[in-house]
Amino acid sequence: MVKVSLVGFGNVGRELLKRLADVGGELGVEVTAISSSRGSVIVAGPGDLAYALKLAREGRKLDAHPGFREGMSAVEASIVGDADVAMITLPPSYSTGEPNRSIYYRLLEEGVSIITADKTVLSLDGSKLLEKAMRNCLFIGYRATVAAGTPxxxxxxxxxxxxxxxxxxxxxxxxxxxxxxxxxxxxxxxxxxxxxxxxxxxxxxxxxxxxxxxxxxxxxxxxxxxxxxxxxxxxxxxxxxxxxxxxxxxxxxxxxxxxxxxxxxxxxxxxxxxxxxxxxxxxxxxxxxxxxxxxxxxxxxxxxxxxAGPAWRTAKVMVTDILDYLEWRNKLESC
Missing domain, CATH: 3.30.360.10 (Dihydrodipicolinate Reductase; domain 2)
Known part of the structure; x- marks a missing residue:
């Protein structure tokens, strides 16, 4: 089982949650945490996930969830949710790189792999990010960052x-x-x-x-x-x-x-x-x-x-990166 945290609950984040609800069981993926800019939800059971899906389908914000924890950061939620992979759909922040840059590096420091549609850190200092992931033996998937619907x-x-x-x-x-x-x-x-x-x-x-x-x-x-x-x-x-x-x-x-x-x-x-x-x-x-x-x-x-897009297609491409993550992890475990 792969435990996943979703970082971002905008258009792509909502589509991603819906897509994982459709194919996550088949892939062996479990969503354990969901975060927005204001706080997070720890998915402790099927009821939490069902309510988050309801919000996603209605296009509503995550803070309407009864389990919403104001101020809980994406990194903290990923740790509490024991996530193997964080799937990032944050809006870009090209002028300062923040908060995106700090989130990426803290996730890697906590041993969490990354699948992202956000271009910020990969375009500002991608070599440094990829080197850190390699040193920590972690995976970074970024198919959705460029022409998402086209390989x-x-x-x-x-x-x-x-x-x-x-x-x-x-x-x-x-x-x-x-x-x-x-x-x-x-x-x-x-x-x-x-x-x-x-x-x-x-x-x-x-x-x-x-x-x-x-x-x-x-x-x-x-x-x-x-x-x-x-x-x-x-x-x-x-x-x-x-x-x-x-x-x-x-x-x-x-x-x-x-x-x-x-x-x-x-x-x-x-x-x-x-x-x-x-x-x-x-x-x-x-x-x-x-x-x-x-x-x-x-x-x-x-x-x-x-x-390229729209959001639903970007979400599907991010799920494709999960397949690469699974293959990567299986190779590590077999060595």
């Missing part, structure tokens, strides 16, 4: 030591939607408002439009390929540096503006910026929630295209 991390792992010279990608669905609205005639401000209203963009849209989100994903991809990049190494140009007229005129000339994340792995140059692309460029075809990644490798290219 981008698996593709990058398969290309290690394959002389990947460059990565070009559209990694942010929110800016796809914003650019799509602008192409239809809306101003930048109107497009952002419509995207937020439709829950296609974050309440703080600068996470997307100022390149934080795609930059973090680019760093994680590059490091999976073998680089040692950090978020502060990525040159970010805001999406709005291109006017609405440029976006719409490009369509009229058979081109499209896309928010492109690129990594020149040979020179160590990382960028996120709006670019005018020829319509034949694979990146120009990204629509809505689609991500497109081109790995330039050994004089040719590998193209990956597929969905």
């Amino acid at each position: 981008a991390i698996d593709a990058a792992r398969g290309l290690r030591l394959r002389e990947v010279a460059r990565v070009r990608a559209v990694l942010n669905a929110s800016t796809n939607y914003i650019l799509g609205f602008i192409e239809k005639g809306l101003s930048f401000e109107e497009a952002v408002r419509e995207s937020i209203k439709a829950k296609l963009a974050e309440p703080d849209p600068t996470i997307d439009t100022h390149g934080w989100d795609p930059a973090a994903k680019l760093v994680i991809l590059a490091n999976t390929l073998g680089s040692d990049a950090r978020l502060d190494m990525v040159e970010r140009t805001p999406l709005e540096s291109f006017s609405e007229e440029v976006v719409r005129d490009s369509v009229g000339h058979g081109r499209r503006v896309k928010y492109v994340a690129s990594a020149d792995l040979e020179k160590g140059v990382y960028r996120v910026r709006p670019e005018i692309l020829d319509s034949r460029d694979p990146l120009a075809t990204a629509e809505g929630e689609e991500n497109v990644i081109v790995f330039e490798v050994e004089g040719t290219s590998v193209l990956l295209k597929g969905p």
Whole structure:
């Protein structure tokens, strides 16, 4: 049996709980603790889990649970719940890294493995985090951090030591939607408002439009390929540096503006910026929630295209990481 704590009870955290309720028994996974930013619930029996599931299905906050413990931290709840793995769905905190960074390192110090959809710590100091996990003989799964519904991390792992010279990608669905609205005639401000209203963009849209989100994903991809990049190494140009007229005129000339994340792995140059692309460029075809990644490798290219979110798909990908954790643990036990 694998004991799991859920760290975060937003959209992805709620979907994750529902997904684990469906397949957890089959996998041998037991949820023993659930945490939000304000406190935690220790799942002491089926009644506690059933009530948490009710809250998840109704889209309600964790503090409505009768067993909610105000002020109990995610790390404390994981320890009390005797968790083997913490599944993290916290919102990012790129400016300071906190409280995410402290939570990750404290979990590792307490002997708890990590499966995460949060990009914060992996993009700020991923090498340090992974080294600490390795020293402590712990597992870190992070498939859901990049293009969640598409196996981008698996593709990058398969290309290690394959002389990947460059990565070009559209990694942010929110800016796809914003650019799509602008192409239809809306101003930048109107497009952002419509995207937020439709829950296609974050309440703080600068996470997307100022390149934080795609930059973090680019760093994680590059490091999976073998680089040692950090978020502060990525040159970010805001999406709005291109006017609405440029976006719409490009369509009229058979081109499209896309928010492109690129990594020149040979020179160590990382960028996120709006670019005018020829319509034949694979990146120009990204629509809505689609991500497109081109790995330039050994004089040719590998193209990956597929969905990112939404929350339910991200949750499913995190459960896929549990399979890797189980295989990893079985190998350890058999040695």
